[in-house]
Amino acid sequence: MTALARTSRCDPSLIEAARGGDERALVSLISAAQPDVRRYAARNCRVSDIDDAVQETLLLVYRRIGTLRAVTSFSAWLFAVARRACHRLLRMSVGMPDVSVDTADERWARLAPEDIRMDLSRAIQSLPGHYREVILLRDIEEFSIDEIAAVLGLSRESVKARIHRARLMIREYLIRD
Structure with a gap:
């Protein structure tokens, strides 16, 4: 560590x-x-x-x-x-x-925090339900991988894969926007 x-x-x-x-x-x-x-x-x-x-x-x-x-x-x-x-x-x-990243960072830096929250909220809402669920539990509720797996009845690997895919989808949604 x-x-x-x-x-x-x-x-x-x-x-x-x-x-x-x-x-x-x-x-x-x-x-x-x-x-x-x-x-x-x-x-x-x-x-x-x-x-x-x-x-x-x-x-x-x-x-x-x-x-x-x-x-x-x-x-x-x-x-x-x-x-x-x-x-x-x-x-x-x-x-x-x-x-890229610098250009995207510059674009995001100019946005008001309320606009960023709205864009992120829309991106999360656009996710299929099973991806939205893990993102909300992990990033909003701050559950651990094990806690999410227990709540949803999934393996750790499935939870990690869903979180990864959901974050990629969110990133794609935000970049297109």
Whole structure:
């Protein structure tokens, strides 16, 4: 388990305070996350891109921590941001166009929170019932995989597959929009 995962599990109040706009909590959270982001970037980025990936990741955390839905998903979200930064920097270094995530992020950053909630609500409502059910239990009610499996009478693997497919469908819906 990484130090960041331990931090996010042991001190969810720090993440919650940062999400709520507490600037001191946000600075503390970024300070705590920085070594783990750097370690992740060192393993997944080119040496020349490590500092840029860390900086981009922490800047995005600073700007977007308020959009984090579940405190428990902080470390996964953080490493996904770092992974995207590494991939974007690699694409740029080999001359591939920088498609996408940044453009989508810019578009979403300009939207009002109410509009984002409405779009996300529509995306969730567009899901078939069995996918909507697992997404609501996991991301809204914050049930664990095992709890969802017990409630729905499914195996862990089925629950994970449904969550994965549902998130892909939501992403597709939001990108088309």
